[in-house]
Amino acid sequence: MIKVGIVGGTGYTGSELLRLLVHHPGVAVSVVTSRADAGTRVDAMFPQLRGHVELEFASPDTPALSDCELVFFATPNGTAMQHAPALLSAGVRVIDLAADFRLDQVEVWEHWYGMTHAAPSLLGEAVYGLPEINREAIRGARLVANPGCYPTAVTLGLLPLLETGAEAGLVDKDRLICDVKSGVTGAGRKASTGLLMAEVGESFKAYSVSGHRHQPEIRANLRRATGQEVGLTFVPHLVPMARGIEATLYAFLTDDRTDLQTLYEQRYADEPFVDVMPSAAALETRSVRGTNLCRLSVVEPLGNGVVVVQSVIDNLVKGAAGQAVQNMNLMFGLDEALALPTVGLVP
Numbered sequence: 001m002i003k004v005g006i007v008g009g010t011g012y013t014g015s016e017l018l019r020l021l022v023h024h025p026g027v028a029v030s031v032v033t034s035r036a037d038a039g040t041r042v043d044a045m046f047p048q049l050r051g052h053v054e055l056e057f058a059s060p061d062t063p064a065l066s067d068c069e070l071v072f073f074a075t076p077n078g079t080a081m082q083h084a085p086a087l088l089s090a091g092v093r094v095i096d097l098a099a100d101f102r103l104d105q106v107e108v109w110e111h112w113y114g115m116t117h118a119a120p121s122l123l124g125e126a127v128y129g130l131p132e133i134n135r136e137a138i139r140g141a142r143l144v145a146n147p148g149c150y151p152t153a154v155t156l157g158l159l160p161l162l163e164t165g166a167e168a169g170l171v172d173k174d175r176l177i178c179d180v181k182s183g184v185t186g187a188g189r190k191a192s193t194g195l196l197m198a199e200v201g202e203s204f205k206a207y208s209v210s211g212h213r214h215q216p217e218i219r220a221n222l223r224r225a226t227g228q229e230v231g232l233t234f235v236p237h238l239v240p241m242a243r244g245i246e247a248t249l250y251a252f253l254t255d256d257r258t259d260l261q262t263l264y265e266q267r268y269a270d271e272p273f274v275d276v277m278p279s280a281a282a283l284e285t286r287s288v289r290g291t292n293l294c295r296l297s298v299v300e301p302l303g304n305g306v307v308v309v310q311s312v313i314d315n316l317v318k319g320a321a322g323q324a325v326q327n328m329n330l331m332f333g334l335d336e337a338l339a340l341p342t343v344g345l346v347p
């Protein structure tokens with residue numbers, strides 16, 4: 001059994017990790033932390049875990065984390081970078097669900113995250129944990145930077161257009177448009193006026209239109225996959241639902257000879273967690289709710305050179321905790337799909 005710790009176990013992604021890991025046959029969760037709720041039984045806070053988790057939340061400074069083989073950080077940005085160096089030195093592998101190790105250039109990271117990086121020397125070593133572009137590197141990694149939720153949905157949606165068509169110029173890589181919507185759990189469980197039901201319910205808004213920190217992460221992913229710079233406009237929106245991300249992605253074709261449906265189906269034929277719909281189906285977030293799937297559809301609706309890709313994920317699963325478990329499975333030589341659901345909770 002792999003001995004695992006979770007820092008930040010009272011948050012949405014930490015509790016989602018617990019939901020998935022209690023069904024994992026190769027994992028024993030031995031430490032779950034919270035500063036505010038240290039000493040409280042995990043199943044007292046989360047009755048859905050009764051009978052599955054017999055732990056109390058521990059303080060994050062507990063030495064028990066150093067006895068783990070793997071520690072997940074399900075904490076705000078800027079936390080894992082303070083603790084990862086000591087854990088790695090103690091031989092513990094680390095998966096950070098936050099953004100501390102996602103960008104490889106420290107000045108770009110500091111610009112977007114507004115703080116000084118505490119462990120810049122690890123940025124070069126950290127492996128970006130999107131298995132669909134980085135599987136082999138993840139297998140050998142000590143430190144994995146789990147992708148952001150929006151970057152997961154957008155990168156998987158655009159990848160085939162850019163990867164396969166880059167040299168031939170399948171689409172205009174300087175004018176990609178990403179219109180993306182998220183449920184409110186994407187903002188975390190902390191108390192915040194902007195997340196109150198009366199603020200979010202019965203309404204729908206765009207935010208960070210002038211720039212969101214996931215834009216450089218998406219560009220870095222597409223650069224990593226294609227070797228080329230891309231130009232993209234990324235606008236996130238908040239939708240009054242708990243879970244789910246829907247990305248509607250637009251690209252302008254520069255070559256109309258490629259069969260887009262075949263391109264997408266072939267690119268993801270061997271991917272256990274990417275499902276390409278057989279036709280230009282309209283996608284719903286609920287079809288992936290609770291699953292580790294990214295479900296895609298591609299269509300050129302008017303035949304006028306504008307491609308529309310839809311991409312849906314559950315932000316807490318493929319967008320966070322599920323992807324982290326997928327990465328853990330790869331790092332420990334297990335079946336990549338172990339303990340990861342693929343049937344959505346509908347309705």
Ligand SMILES: NC(=O)C1=CN([C@@H]2O[C@H](COP(=O)(O)OP(=O)(O)OC[C@H]3O[C@@H](n4cnc5c(N)ncnc54)[C@H](OP(=O)(O)O)[C@@H]3O)[C@@H](O)[C@H]2O)C=CC1
Nearest residue numbers: 008010011012013034035036074075077098186188189320
């Ligand atoms: N929610 C989502 O859909 C996604 C989130 N992420 C990222 O994952 C991370 C966690 O997100 P989420 O679960 O939503 O966040 P939450 O706000 O729901 O939970 C944060 C958790 O971290 C703990 N925590 C906060 N500060 C510290 C600290 N300084 N040291 C140790 N523990 C701390 C909190 O407990 P306590 O304060 O008691 O210690 C709590 O358990 C974030 O970086 C987020 O950006 C990534 C992809 C998707």
Ligand SMILES: CC(=O)N[C@@H](CCC(=O)OP(=O)(O)O)C(=O)O
Nearest residue numbers: 098099148149182183184186187
């Ligand atoms: C709805 C909502 O507020 N979403 C968050 C995304 C948070 C997230 O997951 O951030 P990281 O992936 O960088 O960790 C936001 O836009 O800030």
